[in-house]
Amino acid sequence: MPAKSQAQQKAAGAALSAKRGETKVSNLEGAAKSMYDSMSEKELRELAKTKRKTKPKYKH
Template identity: 60%
Template sequence: MPAKSKKQQMAAGAALSAKRGDRSKASLKGASRQMVESMSKAELEQMACAKRSELPTRKRAN
């Protein structure tokens, strides 16, 4: 599932970096901290690879 907003994509990228070991898990905050615990590496890669130009800055609340 690709990201639905730029913020979500950036959080997924930070979580993926921590999952790979490039960044410490303690440095994560908010959504990225939850993502690293609840999502697999493949799910994070898929979410982080969305084209940023096609995404809104924030997802609208329904």
């Protein structure tokens, strides 16, 4: 499932980094924190690998 916006892709990347132990979970906020709690590493990887070039900044 590809990300629908750049913001979603960035949040997934932050959550993935925390899942891998590269950053602290306490540094996560908002969508990244809820993604960390509710999604697997595989799901986060799918969202984070989406190309940002053609995506809007935010999905309304």
